[in-house]
Amino acid sequence: MTATTRRSAPQLQIPVLLFARYAELLGTPRLELELPIGCTVGAALAVLREQPGAEALPAQLLVARNLERVDLEARLVSGDELAILPPMAGG
Amino acid sequence: MPYLTQTVISLDALVAQVTHAQVGGIATFLGVVRDHHEGRSVRRLEYSAYPAMAEAECGRLVSEAESRWPCRVALAHRVGPLEIGETAVAIAVGSAHRAEAFEACRWILEELKHRVPIWKREYYVDGSEAWVDPTAPSGIQSGQSAPR
Numbered sequence: 001m002t003a004t005t006r007r008s009a010p011q012l013q014i015p016v017l018l019f020a021r022y023a024e025l026l027g028t029p030r031l032e033l034e035l036p037i038g039c040t041v042g043a044a045l046a047v048l049r050e051q052p053g054a055e056a057l058p059a060q061l062l063v064a065r066n067l068e069r070v071d072l073e074a075r076l077v078s079g080d081e082l083a084i085l086p087p088m089a090g091g
Numbered sequence: 092m093p094y095l096t097q098t099v100i101s102l103d104a105l106v107a108q109v110t111h112a113q114v115g116g117i118a119t120f121l122g123v124v125r126d127h128h129e130g131r132s133v134r135r136l137e138y139s140a141y142p143a144m145a146e147a148e149c150g151r152l153v154s155e156a157e158s159r160w161p162c163r164v165a166l167a168h169r170v171g172p173l174e175i176g177e178t179a180v181a182i183a184v185g186s187a188h189r190a191e192a193f194e195a196c197r198w199i200l201e202e203l204k205h206r207v208p209i210w211k212r213e214y215y216v217d218g219s220e221a222w223v224d225p226t227a228p229s230g231i232q233s234g235q236s237a238p239r
Contacts, residue, residue, distance in 0.1 A: 019141055020210035021222040021232045058233070064208070067144040083141055083208070086232065089223040090138065090145075090168055090209030091122050091180050091200055 010037045014076055016048060017083040026053040035076065041065065042072035044082060062087075094149035095140055100167045100178045108165035109185030118192035120200055122180040124173050128223070129230035132216035138170045138179065141208040148207045152199055160195040162186035168209060 012035045023029045033047050041063055048054055062085040063070055076082075092108075106117055126133050145168070153164045165183045173179060180203070184196040204225070211223040213231075221231040 017141065019208065020139055020212070064141075064144055067147045083144065085141065085208050086210055086222065087224040087226050088205060088208055089211040089225055090140075090207045091204040 011035065012037060012039060012076055012078055012080075014039075014044060015081050016044070017081065019083070020086045022057065022084050022086050025056045026051055039076050040072065041070055041074045041076065041082070044076060045072070045084075048084070057084075061085075094146055094166050095142055095168055095170050097169070097171045100169060100181045102178070102181050102183065105165035105167060105181055105183040106185075109163040109183045111163070111185070113187055114163070114185035115187050116189035116192045117183055117185045118189070118196040119184075120180075120182045120196050121178050122200070124175050124177050124179055126175045128213055131213070133175070133213050134216045135172060135174050135214050137172045137212045137214070138168070139210050139212070140168075140170050142170075144208050149203070152202055152206065155202075156184070156195045156199050159198070160184075160186060160191040162191050162195045164195065164199060166199065166203075168203070168207070170209070 014033050014035055016031050016033055018026055018029055031051065033044055035044055035047060045061060045063065049057065064083040064085055065074065065080055102119060102121060106119065109117060124136060149166055153166060156162065156164050163185045168180045169178065182196050182199050184192045186192040212220060213223055214220045223230060224232040227233060
């Protein structure tokens with residue numbers, strides 16, 4: 001399941017937002033992943049980890065979907081937006 | 092009114108938001124920029140955020156606090172560049188009695204630190220800079236080099 005395989009199969013286009021240190025590591029604040037229908041958040045992260053620079057991401061990632069924290073088992077649907085959140089440091 | 096702001100935070104404005112006839116006590120908290128972190132001398136810093144989620148999460152925090160305690164909450168967090176001594180976060184909690192105001196104020200701040208997607212980049216006196224990671228032993232995110 002990579003961003004480039006199964007182009008003819010139904011696909012989800014899921015935007016992924018990156019912030020702070022993670023945006024620096026991947027060289028962009030936003031990328032779009034092409035994922036199979038029914039893909040989980042965890043599977044989307046596996047595809048994200050194939051991107052250049054992603055090897056430096058930590059093993060555990062905080063993920064939000066549509067502005068709320070989400071578990072790795074959650075299934076993505078069309079229109080979802082993911083955000084990968086570095087350790088928060090507000091306050 | 093948005094919770095994130097690029098401009099100076101007015102505690103008076105927050106206090107005004109939680110002041111009404113039933114309020115007998117208002118607890119406030121100010122988080123200000125200090126000049127050191129984990130032994131490093133800090134010259135200034137910059138907060139960045141995931142604005143849409145930070146606004147949503149602050150809204151959820153305020154709702155949760157107001158349902159856990161009989162209180163009214165006002166909250167503001169700066170984003171962008173800040174100098175030493177500037178207010179980074181301000182909380183005002185008004186309630187009929189002091190205990191709820193103190194408890195809710197403390198709870199909001201602790202939750203905010205864990206839940207609101209805001210990041211802090213520190214610029215040190217020696218010219219280096221780093222993203223802060225409160226969960227890391229060094230206090231900064233791994234893979235960065237910042238002298239001590």
